[in-house]
Amino acid sequence: MASQTAGIQQLLAAEKRAAEKINDARKRKAQRLRQAKQEAQAEIDKYRQERERQFKEYEQQYLGTKEDIEANIRKETENSLNEMQRNVAGNKQQVIIRLLQLVCDIRPELHHNLQLQKKLNPQNL
Template sequence: MTSQSQGIQQLLQAEKRAAERVAEARKRKARRLKQAKEEAQGEIEQYRMEREREFQAQQRMALGTQGDLSSEVEAQTHKTLQMVQSCHGKNKEVVLRRLLSLVCDVKANLHPNYRFTNY
């Protein structure tokens, strides 16, 4: 009987050691999964930062170009406005004299299609 009880004790101890090894293996697996997850998060964050830098660079380039275009358009508009104002200043007197002469110097002429008839 003692050999039977000793065999049972050995089986129980073997089962206990196996359960401990399984528990330890599960803990190692959980640690490895946690470590892999942290590494993946780090890689994801690094990739996200890289893409964000690229986006910011492209945005600066696009907005810089847009800013250059708007300043160029503003300069062109200012130049055109100055040209129009200078032409207006030069030709204002001439146009006013011509308009006044056309309005004030009326010559009474008969229309070419008018037929004079004696009644």
């Protein structure tokens, strides 16, 4: 019997050591996973920064900077406003003359409803 209890004790001790080794292995695995995630995130961040740098270079090369775009828009707006002012100045006198003609040159005419009624019933009027 004593040999059986000694054998059981050895088995329990071996089981305990195995459980500890398994726990240690799980901890190492979890640590390796965390480290791998950190390394992957660092690599992703590095790649993202590189791509953003390339995009900014491309944007500056082909589109220009934000200030350049704003300056171009301002210049185009000023040019179109100047063109409109030239058109207004050139046509201002003609518009005034036309308005005066429309206001001052009055031709009395019957309203079209009254003209229609007169054509339909000439004896009532």
